Amino acid sequence: MSFRFQIEARDGKARAGRLFTPHGVVQTPVFMPVGTLATVKGVPQDTLEELGVEILLNNTYHLYLRPGVETVRALGGVQRFMAWDHPILTDSGGFQVFSLSELRKVTEEGVAFRSHLDGSSHMFTPESAIAAQIGLGADIIMAFDECTEHPAERARARESMEMTLRWLKRSKDYFEAHKHEVPWYNGGRKADPSIRSSAADDLSRDDKSKEFYGTAEAVPLQNNDSDAGLKASSTQIAGVEPGQTQALFGIVQGGMYPDLRRESAQRTVEIDLPGYAIGGLSVGEPRPMTYEMVDAAMPYLPENKPRYLMGVGTPEEIVHYVAQGVDMMDCVLPTRAARHGLLFTSEGKLTIKNARFARDEGPIDPKCHCKVCGRYSRAYLRHLYASNELLARVLNTVHNLAYYLDTMRRVRQAILLGEFATFLSGVRPAHLSAP
Amino acid sequence: MSFRFQIEARDGKARAGRLFTPHGVVQTPVFMPVGTLATVKGVPQDTLEELGVEILLNNTYHLYLRPGVETVRALGGVQRFMAWDHPILTDSGGFQVFSLSELRKVTEEGVAFRSHLDGSSHMFTPESAIAAQIGLGADIIMAFDECTEHPAERARARESMEMTLRWLKRSKDYFEAHKHEVPWYNGGRKADPSIRSSAADDLSRDDKSKEFYGTAEAVPLQNNDSDAGLKASSTQIAGVEPGQTQALFGIVQGGMYPDLRRESAQRTVEIDLPGYAIGGLSVGEPRPMTYEMVDAAMPYLPENKPRYLMGVGTPEEIVHYVAQGVDMMDCVLPTRAARHGLLFTSEGKLTIKNARFARDEGPIDPKCHCKVCGRYSRAYLRHLYASNELLARVLNTVHNLAYYLDTMRRVRQAILLGEFATFLSGVRPAHLSAP
Numbered sequence A, B: 001m002s003f004r005f006q007i008e009a010r011d012g013k014a015r016a017g018r019l020f021t022p023h024g025v026v027q028t029p030v031f032m033p034v035g036t037l038a039t040v041k042g043v044p045q046d047t048l049e050e051l052g053v054e055i056l057l058n059n060t061y062h063l064y065l066r067p068g069v070e071t072v073r074a075l076g077g078v079q080r081f082m083a084w085d086h087p088i089l090t091d092s093g094g095f096q097v098f099s100l101s102e103l104r105k106v107t108e109e110g111v112a113f114r115s116h117l118d119g120s121s122h123m124f125t126p127e128s129a130i131a132a133q134i135g136l137g138a139d140i141i142m143a144f145d146e147c148t149e150h151p152a153e154r155a156r157a158r159e160s161m162e163m164t165l166r167w168l169k170r171s172k173d174y175f176e177a178h179k180h181e182v183p184w185y186n187g188g189r190k191a192d193p194s195i196r197s198s199a200a201d202d203l204s205r206d207d208k209s210k211e212f213y214g215t216a217e218a219v220p221l222q223n224n225d226s227d228a229g230l231k232a233s234s235t236q237i238a239g240v241e242p243g244q245t246q247a248l249f250g251i252v253q254g255g256m257y258p259d260l261r262r263e264s265a266q267r268t269v270e271i272d273l274p275g276y277a278i279g280g281l282s283v284g285e286p287r288p289m290t291y292e293m294v295d296a297a298m299p300y301l302p303e304n305k306p307r308y309l310m311g312v313g314t315p316e317e318i319v320h321y322v323a324q325g326v327d328m329m330d331c332v333l334p335t336r337a338a339r340h341g342l343l344f345t346s347e348g349k350l351t352i353k354n355a356r357f358a359r360d361e362g363p364i365d366p367k368c369h370c371k372v373c374g375r376y377s378r379a380y381l382r383h384l385y386a387s388n389e390l391l392a393r394v395l396n397t398v399h400n401l402a403y404y405l406d407t408m409r410r411v412r413q414a415i416l417l418g419e420f421a422t423f424l425s426g427v428r429p430a431h432l433s434a435p
Helices: A045-051 A060-065 A069-074 A094-100 A126-136 A154-181 A198-204 A227-234 A258-269 A287-300 A317-324 A333-339 A378-386 A390-416 A420-425 B045-051 B060-065 B069-074 B094-100 B126-136 B154-181 B198-204 B227-234 B258-269 B287-300 B317-323 B333-339 B378-386 B390-416 B420-425
Strands: A004-011 A014-021 A024-028 A030-033 A056-058 A088-090 A104-106 A111-114 A121-124 A140-142 A247-252 A275-278 A307-309 A328-331 A342-345 A348-351 B004-011 B014-021 B024-028 B030-033 B056-058 B088-090 B104-106 B111-114 B121-124 B140-142 B247-252 B275-278 B307-309 B328-331 B342-345 B348-351
Touching: A004 A390, A014 A390, A024 A030, A030 A056, A030 A390, A045 A390, A056 A060, A060 A069, A060 A094, A060 A126, A069 A126, A094 A111, A121 A126, A126 A140, A126 A154, A154 A247, A154 A258, A247 A258, A258 A275, A258 A287, A275 A287, A287 A317, A317 A328, A317 A390, A317 A420, A333 A342, A333 A390, A342 A390, A378 A390, A390 A420, A390 B390, B004 B390, B014 B390, B024 B030, B030 B056, B030 B390, B045 B390, B056 B060, B060 B069, B060 B094, B060 B126, B069 B126, B094 B111, B121 B126, B126 B140, B126 B154, B154 B247, B154 B258, B247 B258, B258 B275, B258 B287, B275 B287, B287 B317, B317 B328, B317 B390, B317 B420, B333 B342, B333 B390, B342 B390, B378 B390, B390 B420
Parallel strands: A030 A328, A056 A088, A088 A140, A140 A247, A247 A275, A275 A307, A307 A328, B030 B328, B056 B088, B088 B140, B140 B247, B247 B275, B275 B307, B307 B328
Antiparallel strands: A004 A014, A014 A024, A104 A111, A111 A121, A342 A348, B004 B014, B014 B024, B104 B111, B111 B121, B342 B348
């Protein structure tokens, strides 16, 4: 079985569980750091492992543009490409197409867009978005949906929701027909470059990534005969069981209308999939509305399957979403905020460039056990940030990820112990800053 | 004793030895990575330790501007500031004043210059450059010299050399009068902010660093009462023996004139110092001339003291300098080249962004044992670099430093075994690129 979700404990609506994927196990509830271009910016993979990261999110839109799906496929899939022998989830590309591309045109077929990098023209359809995700080879992949803009009138939200449902069916049909083309279907051995999958053909009409680098031709996989080369390749895959495939999740939409959210959830789960996500939230709506939309959809998502709330949240909000029954979340906030000098601590948010830290010998967070707080002072981190040093972004990111992951660990522990309500009551409101 | 140099083996003119400094031991010959602003760009201190780095170079000019000498002094010195409980060497600031400042005026007193950051006016004299280095607290500090421009006429090279000798005497006089003011003189405990050293007073006329940040006041050292804060502070210093001071090295100049180089060496060593450097080379001259100038000065530097050749070199050149009797070197090349995608390997230089690496599964260097080569493929590193990712700069730097440090380790081992001539004969010429 390629994918399984096992619930170990419940506390109220919260659940503690495990996802079993081809590349490993993920304890839930889980916060997935975003590694957009197959890298969590500035943080090496061994540091991610030290932090206890179990699953990363990669963006299909960005990887499709560079290095291109065919390159990742030829190198055995994104886990092997980025030397991350652990689970990975890819989004479908739909959100970035809407948020990053200047010119885009949506039709029933899909979305025509221009690359934000070089203006080249591309098309994402449910079929090509699934094809791309198959080629990239993440363990969990997402249906191609339309992330309804906000605000949206009811009629518009309904129209968008309906198209997402039609696109979900096309996503699943394509997936079922092509899922065996995932690069590690044969158990993680090198992809044979002489076999171009039909999925690759589906992409090639639109995949201009080969031209992106100018002189970069589609180069056949090179065998490196050195021991070290083999070592570098072979130790990355501990052994994906042959015959496994990816797990495709569906996405609930419905704008900011509880009844549409409910209907979207009901109709999405009519299509049998291993997991379901709630999309189209945290797009500018007031936070109470986010919680309301999650509550509207949640009762209609299967209790025995993972629920993934996309694109959230702050360290306090992620705890509240778990209380609503969410098992998986992702957000650029901890990593992006870190690169901008905003650090999350047990005492609230902290802006490291503030002058008051110039001679502060203490760690970012006295209660944090991460390696950054165990070694570096606020004064030093402030100096690094104010001097625009690379290390500032690296260390800030390590701390913020540690904070999020530690929060999730403590949430999970509380659920296992039946103490989640107590834990929740101790979560400070999100707007307070550190003293 | 604050500083000692012990030679363990000789092979021809090459030596293998150890430097004993207040913050630890350094095996020589040594290549010192440059950590300009108290950070080796992008590489955390624990990674430097894993690489086997034993000593770093920090730049006085840059740290004087930010975060400022008084901040570093208040925090106990630069080792503690940057959480590097190991030896550090600072240069005097003289070179950057010449190479980075747009406007500068040299007089007998010193060099008036404008900060490259904000144009503010400053003055470096032998006294203030030593004062700054005392406040920063590196284990080894450099006399304030004039790095003779290249090319220079003989009369100009002599005039410059003579001033460097006068500045050396002033550097040493100031150092002897103030060396006890080093922040860790009392054995590495917190500096008492209520005692402003006279060295600080010497700086304060010119130290505009307080205003650099706008609102940054000279804030008294804050005591952080948390256990973690104390842990972060106290574990950084394993214990500097009380009563130790820094080691001041003199610098030989003389332009590209062997007789001036000889005379400069002879007259520099008349001033008794624990070590001597050769400066003013690798400033654009043809490489054979560099070797000639080193050979001209070397016989006049004491055999029993370390010889530091400043600002060199490529992976091949550093081996040749060891053959000439050099014990210590520093250069931005491995780290700067790394950030620009140029990697050094046992097979020559490699430009990672080259399209031919797009699907190359092998490591950067099949013979390299660093963590980068043990995990990541050329294809992935190429993708990172082409995508302008932070991790590219981090991983490239780790590899290049590993290459330099591994080279030095093998050089040292060869000297200890009496096999250095053989080793030297196997060093490939510098101009060849990797296949």
